[in-house]
Amino acid sequence: MTTPSTRQADPVSPGRIPGMDRPRPHAWAGKSPQEILDRLRPGHADPLRVLDTLIELFNTRHTAREKTVSHKTRAERARFLRRFFLDLQRKAGFHTMPDPRNLGQKHLHAMVQVWQRERLAPATIQTYLSFLRGLASWLGKPGLVRPPARYGLSLEEYERHEHALRDKSWGAHGVDVETVFAQVAQFDARIAASIRLMDALALRRKESVMFRPFEHVMPFEQTGLPLESRKADEYVWIKGKGGRVRWVPLETDGQRSAVALARSLATSRDAHMGDPALKLKRNLRRLDYALEKFGITKRQAGVTAHGLRHGNLNNLYESLSGAPSPVRGGSGVDANADRAARLAVSERAGHARQRAAGAYLGPASPRQSAGRRQSADGPEANPPA
DSSP states (O other): OOOGGGOOOOSSOTTOOTTOSOOOOGGGTTOOHHHHHHTSOTTTSOHHHHHHHHHHHHTTBOSSSSSBOOHHHHHHHHHHHHHHHHHHHHTSOOSSOOOGGGOOHHHHHHHHHHHHHTTOOHHHHHHHHHHHHHHHHHTTOTTSSOOGGGGTOOHHHHOOOOSOSSOOSTGGGTOOHHHHHHHHHHHOHHHHHHHHHHHHHOOOHHHHHHOOTTTTEEEGGGTOOOGGGOOOSEEEEEEOGGGOEEEEEOOSHHHHHHHHHHHHHOSSTTOOSSOTTSOHHHHHHHHHHHHHHTTOSTTTTSOOTHHHHHHHHHHHHHHHHSSOOGGGTOOOOOHHHHHHHHHHHHHHHTOSSGGGGHHHHOOOOHHHHHHHHHHHHOTTTSOOO
């Protein structure tokens, strides 16, 4: 069995699981995608069969980049596209379901009106439009899906908020982590240990359940990180969204205690934090149930398990910048200090871009943004007034 330190990232498909992709049907051998589709005559072939063929041929592809997508994205995109064509009849009023190759603007306009009536969240609409752009690219119609405003959507209906508008941490909502931890520990010690890992290492709930406290902790020398970046003697290996790997240094007593607790509950050297008798989906549901049991829901407490991650990352920002984050009322941080702290937050969270930190911290102040532009353009590009 390979260890995290020796695993090689796949440059083309970081989230791909070897052996999970089904082989092409034998009838497709030696045929191009167009030749396969040509056998399904428009007006004669079942539209859903055409759609399933398109999914089989192209669903592994990323919408905009030369890489494959995760199995989660494939499943969600396939599920949405099938529902989309069914909803054209069930909700949008079309008498017949169109062949996907004949999808037009009238179909898109009608479904956007359905989404408006259903008051879907902006992030959901953006995701749906992205899935449809993927379908359009499979059909060789890259410009089919137009900007949201062309379908009558207002800015508030489709614009995602890239920056947090409020502090989503438990502390900001008066929820005491230690109290909840003690309550959950009486119910299920493993879930309590997962909560401790989320709080100490900024893990997602899925990452905490899949965490292997022996296999995923190793000395700095085995991480492959540059010597000048060393922050601790031991690091935690985490594989997050999209297969992205990150290393979290064990710098504090709280972090080391969280790992020690997890190790004390592991049933073997290669055990994860979930119940070994349950599959991942059931373990995640049990974690959610444990938190619901003690009132940790958006409706009751105003927070979810993800709030532990927000709390850790906001605390990290404050410890590095010397001031609270913008969502906690902080301001006036030097641009360079803000940039360095945001970069550290993005790295701990497992994001590739520094701007992703805004989803936890809030936007940088105009002064900080101006400072970043000046640093990028050089001192003479924006001389003082």
